[in-house]
Amino acid sequence: MRLLFMFAIQPLVGRMFPLFYIRFLPFFSALGGILCLLLLAPVALHAKQSKDKKQKNKVFHIYPGTRWVEVKRLKPDSTEVSFKDSLFMTFSLRDSFTYRLRNGFVYTGKYTLDEDYLLDFGTRKYTLAERKYTSLVLTDADGIYYFAKDTSDTSAVIVLQEEKVLPVTNIDVMIGHWTVYKRVQEKESSGFLDPETALKSLYIAGMGSTSQMGFIVCGGDNEYEPNWFIKGYSDAQTLDIDGKSPRTLKVVKCQKGELIVQEGDMNYYCKQFK
Numbered sequence: 001m002r003l004l005f006m007f008a009i010q011p012l013v014g015r016m017f018p019l020f021y022i023r024f025l026p027f028f029s030a031l032g033g034i035l036c037l038l039l040l041a042p043v044a045l046h047a048k049q050s051k052d053k054k055q056k057n058k059v060f061h062i063y064p065g066t067r068w069v070e071v072k073r074l075k076p077d078s079t080e081v082s083f084k085d086s087l088f089m090t091f092s093l094r095d096s097f098t099y100r101l102r103n104g105f106v107y108t109g110k111y112t113l114d115e116d117y118l119l120d121f122g123t124r125k126y127t128l129a130e131r132k133y134t135s136l137v138l139t140d141a142d143g144i145y146y147f148a149k150d151t152s153d154t155s156a157v158i159v160l161q162e163e164k165v166l167p168v169t170n171i172d173v174m175i176g177h178w179t180v181y182k183r184v185q186e187k188e189s190s191g192f193l194d195p196e197t198a199l200k201s202l203y204i205a206g207m208g209s210t211s212q213m214g215f216i217v218c219g220g221d222n223e224y225e226p227n228w229f230i231k232g233y234s235d236a237q238t239l240d241i242d243g244k245s246p247r248t249l250k251v252v253k254c255q256k257g258e259l260i261v262q263e264g265d266m267n268y269y270c271k272q273f274k
Contacts, residue, residue: 062091062113062128068136069150075143088150097121107181123181123273168254171213171233172206178259178270186265196220199249199261199268202239204230216241216249 070087074080089099091111099121100106112120117128119138129144130137136147168174179201185193197218203226204214213233215226228243233251239261241247252260252267259270 061095062111062119062131064092066091067150068147069152070145071148072146073143074146076141078144081143087145087147089147109182123179165253166255168237168251171204171239174202174204174251174254174259175206176204176272178202178204179273180268180270182269184267184269186267193266194219198266199263202230202259202261202270215243216247 068089070083072080073083087099089097091097095110095112096108097111098106098108107121107123109122111122112118113128114120119126119128124140126138126140126145128136129139134149138145138147180199183193183198197220199216199218200221201217201223202214203217206213211231212229214230216228216230217223217226218228221227226243228241228245228247230239231242232240234240237251239249239251241249247263250262252262254260257271261268261270
């Protein structure tokens with residue numbers, strides 16, 4: 001467009017009004033540049049918006065296959081602290097992960113990593129401060145965690161001995177705030193799990209002076225305004241729930257810091273996180 005102005009419009013004006021053209025030549029040159037900027041500005045703005053949109057929608061991953069072990073831990077003020085609960089992590093395909101504390105429970109699930117490098121495991125969140133081929137650094141409000149590649153046999157698959165499940169005869173055994181960390185459906189083709197009613201957590205208060213023994217929080221609930229309340233606990237090891245609709249949760253297990261409840265063919269695995 002600027003070339004059109006220089007080689008077509010300017011010469012035409014020069015031939016028709018020579019004295020006027022010579023006197024205002026600097027003005028015509030500047031005008032050509034301004035017209036060029038006005039015409040190209042929308043194109044540049046659209047290109048920037050497209051780039052920002054692509055960056056916003058970009059999905060971030062951690063390369064799968066590498067096993068990581070925590071090797072150093074610092075307080076937020078960078079004071080080094082001793083620890084025995086080393087964290088082990090493995091990232092797999094399709095944004096899945098496995099992590100566990102030394103000699104502790106193995107957690108599996110999906111993670112997300114956003115453009116602000118917030119690494120979300122579902123039950124824990126970290127900021128990915130550094131990512132190299134041989135090292136990772138994670139941070140949160142409690143500290144700074146350094147990881148190196150794990151080449152020891154501590155990363156081998158853990159074979160757990162079959163645990164003898166004891167009966168849960170009293171609701172007081174389950175008192176506390178339990179958070180669901182895993183769901184397992186017994187039949188893959190049994191149907192769609194409604195996220196609005198899928199169990200997220202249980203608050204169990206036990207026997208008391210009121211008729212309510214606690215409440216449950218589901219996907220569509222506000223945690224401070226629950227819609228389902230625990231009314232009783234039966235000899236058949238079921239939590240009887242009333243509220244939006246009557247529900248029954250079968251208590252499968254409550255021991256060694258883990259609660260498993262069943263509704264239909266869905267098993268909910270819960271722990272009490274600090």
